Amino acid sequence: MENLPHHYSVVVNAKPENHLQVSADHLPTLDVDAPSQFGGPGDKWSPEELLLAAAANCFVLSFRTVASIAKLEWQAIRCTTDGVLDKVERTMQFTEIVTKVALTIDSEASRQKAETLLAKAEKICIVSNSLTAQKRLEIELIVEQ
DSSP states (O other): OOOOOOOOOEEEEEETSSSSSEEEEEEEEEEEEOOOGGGOOOOSSSSSHHHHHHHHHHHHHHHHHHHHHHTOOEEEEEEEOOOOEEETTTTTEEEEEEEEEEEEESOGGGHHHHHHHHHHHHHHHHHHTTTTSEEEEEEEEEOOO
């Protein structure tokens, strides 16, 4: 890991009638628009979905890191992140973010270690730590031998 602080930058380009295009120097451009709930077309990534995707990706990458350090054998992970957007004191904000994770492990003997590492991943996730919404983690462990 590089020394902190780290700096990140994105650029958003738009015209009045078109969707947004978000880019970074080293990444492909993404088309972004308002979600259907706000009158958008619903066929592009929205800022709301990108925020939840960032939280889910950060959680999985954090888990992969702690699992590697702890030498946990696992086969697959599926992370679904759901968010509730609501009005709080005349301001729209995410009030709840629920991370549902299904982890497939090799043996029943790894269950406690896996649960501990999933909880640790939630605690160290940079994106989730930057959000004020109430956060909840739901875990499903699947043992496949």
